[in-house]
Amino acid sequence: MTLYRQLVIFTLGLFFILFAGTLLVKFESTRSFLIDQLESHAQDTATSLGVSISQYSIEDDMPAIESMINAVFDRGYYLIVRYMDTKGSVLINRELDVTIENVPQWFIRLVPLKIPEASANVMANWRQAGTIFVKSHPGYAYKTLWENVVHMTLWFLACGIFVLIAGGFGLRLLLKPLVLLERQADALCKKKYEIQQHLPKTKELRRVFEAMNRMTSKVKEMFDEQVTIAEGLRKHAYYDSLTGLGNRRYFENQISARLDRQDSATQGVLLLVQINDLHELNLQKGFQAGDELLKRVAALLQETTKQHENTVLARLTGGDFGIFVPDGTSWEAESLAETLVSQLNQVVVEQLALTDNIAHVGAISYESPTTLNRMLSEADLALRSAQQAGPNKWTVRNLTEETGKMPLGQQQWKNTLEQALAQRKIILFSQPVVNTYDRDKIIHLEIFSxxxxxxxxxxxxxxxxxxxxxxxxxxxxxxxxxxxxxxxDAAMLSVDRVAVNVSPASMHDDAFRRWILFAIEKLPTKAPRINFEFSELGAVQQMEKIKEFSAIARRHGHLVGLDHYGQSFSHLGYLQSLRPDYVKIDKGYTDELKDVDNDSRFFIGCLCSVAHSLDITVIAEGVETEQQWQLLKELNLDAIQGYIIDRPKPLLNKKNSER
Structure with missing residues (x-):
């Protein structure tokens, strides 16, 4: 029962007690007064009647005496009027049946009245001629009592309704601060840090609000501290503080994770950019000039590569930068290298360098499985070739392996994809995501196309x-x-949830967005609930659209997750706004889990702590060894996914069987 109802009931209870007490006191005083009145009235009537008939008793004029008694009795205020002689014989007797009108019988039975009696002597000169006996009728008293009770009840009932309405409204106003306090506490549980600006005037409530505000601020400081620690560890381990790009370790880890991923393309582009004469610039103009040049080059590289999704950009050492474009093609390698050299010429215009020979670019593209060492070696050879070709030159080397199986040209890709989509030549694979502490407990299946x-x-x-x-x-x-x-069919899958990767670019398509909202609303009950997964970088860039979609999806029992958590250099505070149901830590960090002292372990622990503080489930992807699994258990991750559990396998369903 709510506090409001309890207070209303308590107030009405007090009011009822007040009403009952007042009614009882009023009733008793009225009853006593009426009994005294009846007794006085009977005595006065007996006395006056005795005096009046005394003169007729001398002459023993009974008709006159009877006439006087009848005149008094017929007024209706008496139950009995009796005239007796000195021997007790009844000479005249008038009685009236007790009939009380307009008063309920239950009230008469519930409220007994003692009917008063009175008598007076009738004198004949100096001797007693007889006795007059009078007993009052209780009808008047009962009527007066009943009317008083009815009036009091109606009055208190009206007052009670007024108290209920006015008191209820007043209580709502008094309890309104508690509603705000409840919302603040609920928001705190959801890791939303709301501070109450308008404090109540009530002293006790004001102290509670101030204490709640202090606690909210403290919890927010703790969360911000967790984010700061996680950001600090990531920057220390994977971040170049001067340019804001990744460092060599980040660069190599991301490429290795990409190459090891079985579901990724066996193609890509790697570029090495070397800034010339940086050492001489530091000597002649100081390290500050060199730093300005490096920061400007980093900004130009970011601007040039931003159109390529999932690009890995890093400062390797000194004036050397690395760019990795996963899924890039050979023609894109040439286009990107040429664009980079052209953009870097802006440094000459801005007079940040010593000479017009700003940089050289060496690039390689691969279309078959390869290794990181070979890629770096071939890219270095391409860079040396560019340096030998002259100022501001670029060279691209192709690491190819003849397969004859995959279309290599853009038009060939276009024809192949359009044909596959038109004929729906899509098959589904699945890989389980399991509980970290019970590998037999499947959390959901991730679906691959x-x-x-x-x-x-x-x-x-x-x-x-x-x-x-x-x-x-x-x-x-x-x-x-x-x-x-x-x-x-969820029953055939033996799980009630499946995860599907959705491109954030699809959320820009109005037709797709309308369709997906309609589809999740009309989803058959036998179908599994869907976890919609978005890449971290894409979700951050399209945050408002993803938040809007997430709210609708959750109302229908679906979830939203982030893939490749920690891959981008976005500030981790975005989690507080986006609030995904779960995140999947990028494989690049999982691959580095080798021993308890590895700084990736501390970084993953901080990532996990930040997510858990927001009630977000944390999943590690790309888990392949028992050692990684044990370390992840120690880091309190919720679930794992990878070859240590199972490889992606074709998903048997009606559509697949038809093929």
Missing amino acids: RIVQDDGKFLSAGAFMPFTERLCLVSTLDRIALEDVMQL
Whole structure:
């Protein structure tokens, strides 16, 4: 029962006690007064009647005496009027039946009245001629009592209704600060730090509000401290403080994780950019001039590569920068290298360098499985070739392996993808996500899309997804995959949830957004609930659209997760605004878990702590060894995913069986 109802009931209870007490006191005083009145009235009547008939008793004029008694009795205020002689014989007797009108019988039975009696002597000269006996009628007393009770009850009832309405309204006003306090506490549970600006005037409530505000501020400071520690560890381990880019460790980890990912494309572009004469610039103009040059170059590199999704950009050492474009093609490598050299010429115009020979770019593109060491070695050879070619030159080397299986040209990719989507040549694979402490407990299945090629082999999403986005086909692909997922039967899957990656670019498509909102609302009950996963970088860039979609999806029982958590250099405070249901730590950090003293372990622990403080589930992806699993258990991660559990396998369902 709410405090408001308790106070209302308590107030009405006090009012009822007051009413009952007042009624009882009033009733008793009225009854005593009426009994005294009846007794006085009977005595006065007996006395006056005795005196009046005394003169007729001398002559023994009984008709006259009877006439006087009848005149008094007929007024109706008496129950009995009796005239007796000195021997006790009744000479005249008038009695009236007790009938009380307009008074309920239950009230008469409940309130007994003692009916007073009175008598007076009738004298004949100096001797007693007889006795007159009078007994009052109780009807008047009962009527007066009943009317008083009714009037008092109606009056208190009216007052009670007024107290209920006015008191209820007043209590709501008095309890309004408690509602605000409840909302503040609820917001604190959701890790929303609201400070009450308008404090109540009531002294006790004001102290409670001030204490709640202090606690909220303290909890917010603790959360901000966690975020600061996590950011500090990440910057220390993976961040170049001068340029704001990643460092060499971050660069190599991201590339290694990408190369090890089985569902990614076996193609990409790596570029090495070397700034010339940086040492001489530091000697002639000081380190501040050199730092300004490096920061300007970093800004130009970021501006040039921002159109390429998931690009890894880092300062390797001194004036050397590295750029990795996953899923990039050979023609993109040439275009990007040429654009970089052209953009870097702005440094000459801004007079930040000593000479016009600003930089050289060496790039490699690969279309077959390779290693990081080979990529760096080949990129270094390309850089040396560019330096030998002259000032501000670039060179691209291609690491290819003839397969004849995959389309390499942009137009070939376009034709292949359009044909695959038109014929719905999409097959679903799945990989389980399990509880960290019970690997037999499946949390959900992550769904992967594959394109079936003409030779029957599968083309992974990592190979074709970049092209679907560049060719504006990604929303069509996402819709086909989701339509297939929505036709699954949760009972056959033995899980009630599946996770599907959705491109943030699809949220820009109005037609896709309208369709997905309608589809999740009409999703069959037998279908599994869907976890919509977005990449961290894409979700941060499209935060408002993702937040709007998340609110609608959760109302229908679905969840929203972030993939590759920690991959971007976005401030971790975005989690407080976006509030995903879970995050998946990027494989690049999982791969570094080798021993308890590894700083990636501390970084993952901080990432996990920040997420858990917001009631967000944390999942580690790319777990492949028992050692990684044990370390993740110690870090209190909620779930794991990777080859240590199972590899992605074709998902058997009606659509697959038809193929």
